[in-house]
Amino acid sequence: MMFIARFNKLIRNKILWSIFAFIVVLSFVAWTTQTGGPQAAENENRLGTLDGKAVPPAEFQAAYFNSLLATSLMFGRPLQVTAQVDSVLRTMAWRRLADLRALADRELSVCADEVVAAIR
Structure with a gap:
């Protein structure tokens, strides 16, 4: 029972959700960013x-x-x-x-x- 109460507190923690959202946003930005600069993109296209x-x-x-x-x-x-x-x-x-x-x-x-x- 104590485990469920502690898990409930973790779920309601705004700081924890903010950190999770920041990590998700950062990973999508890093995933969709092209590397190599404009010269590499120009040579590729x-x-x-x-x-x-x-x-x-x-x-x-x-x-x-x-x-x-x-x-x-x-x-x-x-x-x-x-x-x-x-x-x-x-x-x-x-x-x-x-x-x-x-x-x-x-x-x-x-x-x-x-x-x-x-x-x-």
Whole structure:
């Protein structure tokens, strides 16, 4: 009977529950925190390099989507992306990224009239 009364006091102790909650929060923070710093995360998420510079996934996905969109518009219907089509689209995306980076290095720009003429 004495054991039950003592256990009841332990359960109602706010300090004990505060320490337990702190340990739980600290363990979740430590568990979800990525280690290695920003350089490790950047190397982990990159798809490859282009002229010695890492290509972020968002930039490659934008180039891939633009290649898919251009090809779909060229054929006049949505493409069914198979393994072979995906390979060609990835090649087109890498070429697009290389061209865009080369243009940025040379500081070339396009005016609105040239874009309208290319669309027509």
